[in-house]
């Protein structure tokens with residue numbers, strides 16, 4: 001009796017625990033937390049630690065834009081235009097997204113300087129990465145423009 005009974009109990013318990021795991025997994029929806037909230041949490045829970053908030057677009061910028069536009073967005077004179085105040089960073093987000101999709105070449109003027117360079121397309125980045133990197137650019141290098149939404153990137157990408 002004992003021998004039959006134990007595996008039976010075991011399998012019932014095992015089944016129950018699987019079900020409860022699944023329920024837990026469903027409950028654990030990841031909530032998005034703003035960077036301000038995160039900074040507050042860190043400074044409250046780890047007194048003495050300074051919470052350096054890193055913009056999600058910074059990593060994208062560092063990987064895909066920094067070599068040409070430089071870490072501080074100052075660009076390279078005569079080659080790669082700057083991205084700070086007076087640049088195209090404050091343009092209509094749709095235009096900026098279009099530049100990410102198609103790249104940019106031909107004669108342009110930024111801050112009174114003429115550039116005749118070539119910027120490659122960055123259409124390989126995800127909607128979120130493009131939104132993040134443009135938002136980062138628009139809030140860094142002395143800029144303070146509104147962030148760009150991934151939904152808008154999706155729209156422009158699909159030509160709507």
Ligand code: HEC
Pocket residue numbers: 061064065066067068069079080081082083087088089096099104105106107108110115116117118119120122133134137
């Ligand atoms: C290979 C070098 C290169 C890379 C990489 C590059 N750019 Fe550019 N970018 C340029 C050049 C060159 C121009 C000007 C093109 C022209 O002269 O027509 C430009 C123009 C721009 C402009 C419009 C002009 C201005 O300065 O305001 C923006 C905005 C911009 N780039 C943002 C970015 C962002 C964001 C990334 C990363 C996702 C990026 N670029 C990656 C070379 C680059």
